[in-house]
Amino acid sequence: MKLSKHLLSCSLISILLLGCGAEKKEITVKTNSEIVLDQSVIKINEALKALKTTDSFPRHIVKGEKDWRLVGVRDWCSGFWPGILWYTYEYTGDAEVKTAAEKYTASIKTIAYTEAEDHDIGFQVYCSFGNGYRLTGNEAYKDIMLAAADTLATLYNPIVGSIHSWPSKQEYPHNTIVDNMMNLELLFWAAKNGGNKKLYDIALSHAEVTMNNLVRPDSAVYHLGSFDNKTGQFIRGVTHQGYADESMWARGQTWGIYGFAVAYRESGRTDFLETSIKLTEHYLKRLPKDGVPYWDFDDPAIPNAPKDASAAAVAACGLLELAELVKDNKLQDKYRQEAKRFITALSSKNYLSGDANNALLLHSTGHHPKGREIDEPIIYADYYFMEALLRLEKLENSNHLALIK
Template identity: 65%
Template sequence: MKIFKLTTAVFCMALLLSCNNKADKKAKSEEVVAVASKTNEDVILDKSVVKIKTTLQNLKSADSFPRNITKGNKDWNLVGVKDWCSGFWPGTLWYAYEYSKDPEILAGAEKFTAPLKTIAYTPAENHDIGFMVYCSYGNGYRLTGNEEYKTILLAAADTLATLYNPKVGTILSWPGMKHKFQYNTIIDNMMNLELLFWAAKNGGDKSLYDIANSHAEVSMKYLVRPDYSIYHVISFDEKTGEFIKGATHQGYADESMWARGQGWGIYGFAMSYRETGNEEFLTTSQKLADHFIERLPEDGMPYWDFDDPKIPDAPKDASAAGVVACGMLELSEQLTDPVLKEKYFNAGKKLITLLGSDAYMSGDTNESLLLHSTGHLPHNSEIDVPIIYSDYYFMEALLRLKKIEDRIVQN
């Protein structure tokens, strides 16, 4: 009898171990399948979210924002609320939250967004209100529906609109640079129009749409050259509205092709087409994109300026690649021709793949996501270093790409 009980117990134990072993194998198998099913964007986003969260834990003051990292250092150099880059860090946090749904990152995004409220209610000092407020509060409202965020966004749009001159038909970009450029409008300003378009659709004055549309039309006429490269700055007579000249501030020369400026144009005109349906904006975006693709160097990563005579020894600009990648994906989504959609989608994806490579991802080097951006080379500022807007547009590009590919799989 004892032998029978012992045999039964051994049998039961063996059966239990066998079941546990099968369960473990099944769990491991499912884990392997889950890992294998992740896209390259998922892998990069996973790493990026971990890094962003670690950086968030190291930053204590909500009114100090990452801007750049000095060569040889690991930590971000910080700037205040009024720096034109202040909205990119909270915007990056919002993108990280969108992907991860991590409550700690959400709390961080809210914390670093809040101090920027003052921009909406302070007299406009420059066109960058869109970068500062729409990248932060805009993404926050999109993801949370927080009505306070909406109120602040509408106020910010009204503040930005105070820089509009109806005689010129554009928003004054740099009030503080009139001594150099007279009444000036820069290509970067195309990106800030989205705040005005959004406000006009969400309870703001309808005139905000007219201002944004006029700005895009005048920019298309004078900022875009006949070969579809772009001036950085255009100057006007403030009293008559007469066009004076095109120039540069951050590019190599007045007639050179500054890489990030080309990106602002590709993205800005594609977005303006989305908001207005004006076919000329779509065509302009396409031609700007084609010219960018044609002039890319063999490795596929843009130099800071395509006409720098020091090429191939000139610095690259990862930030330009990120902006262009977002612009290419935006353009792809606005087109109906499947061949053209694929062309610009692939161009954007190629840039994202390059940015996600070991050559550009920072790894353990420092707190940033990306290396090798160039801010203002003529001013000897931020050359071949991490810059926060590079990380911001990289995160945006990754999320855009993931959403498009997810839709393709589902269909």
């Protein structure tokens, strides 16, 4: 396997042994994140070989099975597998993986040019084409992303001031879910890269409405906010994937942490930063000892409730993002150390899949109330785990290089 220049330059750490007449010796050392990345690359290539088509995408693995169950391009999870392949290419420089990433990414193009069904356009397109454009500069990818941003923006209701996240849920005239915070990055990106400047305003307004209505006084978040689509008035907050309306659904909290951090990065709005910090501190305060949350912090079945490794992976990415944004050195160090703790926990034998199946991580929970994807490998857990590992690997190697200069 061909290694990228980045890997070759960053995985060699020079340790100089100095003494009376001693020669300088160079010892090759790999960081823990590189070791886990190497293992993950092997697993991803094994999964890739087991897949036969490029227009169906891994979603989850049923207990006792080895291979991924597949979904079509319209599924909200379709963008995560090509995103994982792009992350693998970023780390290895493997031309075959790049080719596979291009093929799976191409299948998602249709999302950008068909009527918007829900907010998940960001997950589908930004994770696939976004990573592809970042790594290759392919101008065709840029055009598709700009079209996808325009399509996502058609769901914006100016009376409410937010995107209609789930139009299919007729019981709520206009709904905005916390997951939607993650899809604003596509709009922010498009506004800066040739798209309509109104896309920035839409993203900003959506984040503000979410902050003012879905973030509760206890610093947890509602999964869904219901609004009157004619007056814009907030009606109530509810859950769909959490234990109860007022409970703390783990993955929803991490969507908020990461999403508001990105909203601050793109807008400079300090209230978004403060919101991300507030959600983070509440999350950290309630975590179990191993750093991987139960699917909902208020499930009365705890400690016998299922965990959600995907929430821990999203949290790791969110905290590494947040650490780059806060000015306080103590907070920077705290959030980096907590993110590293989550990644270390997920990298243990308790959560890595090993030989069990073709996924990277075990023990994620998708939709507990409906009994779907409970305590199973789920593709977005692997996606954010790869993102977190790459972020940590770059951070660790930049620190090592600084020490030896």
